[in-house]
Amino acid sequence: MAAYNHHKTGVYRFCCRMLNDREGAKDVVQDVFIKFFQNVNRFDGETSVKVWLYKSARNKCLNMIRDRGKIRNLGGDGDELQELLSSDPEYSDSPQMLRKLLDDLPADYREVLVMREWNGLSYAEIAEALDTTVSAVKSRLFKARKMASEIYKKLYGDV
């Protein structure tokens, strides 16, 4: 239970910014922690738990993003979804700029940026969660920031 209380807000924040959708984030957080409690005896240390939680949340978020893409590609409710997200009270307080910026980033850039900037994970932890190397994380974060910088300039002009 200590791990749940320690990481729940961070995992929720990660999912909110990955999905840009509060209800979707709640569903993912719920699934992640239910799976965590079912496998709780498998974990040996604090780092392992933290990485496992973010890895699991990331995979579930990517699945959800992929499923939404399918709905949009089927000529579905892309606009309705966007409207639903805009009316979400969770986002009325958050800076519109951040939402738009993250929304325009590809998922593989968004995940490293959110893990680092919103959740403060170290490069080593991100590498473990994404099954990659520290130097790949370093490079991907730079590219994510570069693209974020270009999107920002396009939307709002120079800083």
Next chain:
Amino acid sequence: MNCDFVQERLSAFLDREESTDNIEAALSHLYGCESCQNFFSTAVKLHSLASDDRMSYPAGLDESISRKIGRKQNTNALGYQLRIPVYVVSMAAVILLIVSFAIGFMLQENMHRDEINAILKAVPSHVVYGMPTQVVYPVSIRDSKGAMR
């Protein structure tokens, strides 16, 4: 020095994941390069916005998760929920106990004395009758006349 190379180092520097030895050359490039200055200032701005972007954990999610965990633990391997009242389980246990005693008693009654004697003859042994026990000695400890050694 290539701008991408410098910006990758500046990005890692912002995350405190770059050693100071590597950053000096990147910083001296930064002073004279507008493109890298733009990159760095946006990265710093984003860093600050992200740190301020706090959100509270949704009310009711704790309860929803603990309710679902509780439900999962009462679910068997097939995924069905078994809702059996405690008194039914207790009664079933008592009935099983009574039935097992009854079966044991019936088997004992049905075992015929002749069958017991046939078994005793088949196995070479010396039998001492007594009350209430019956002791069976193996044949190896009898002498040639059949008396006990």
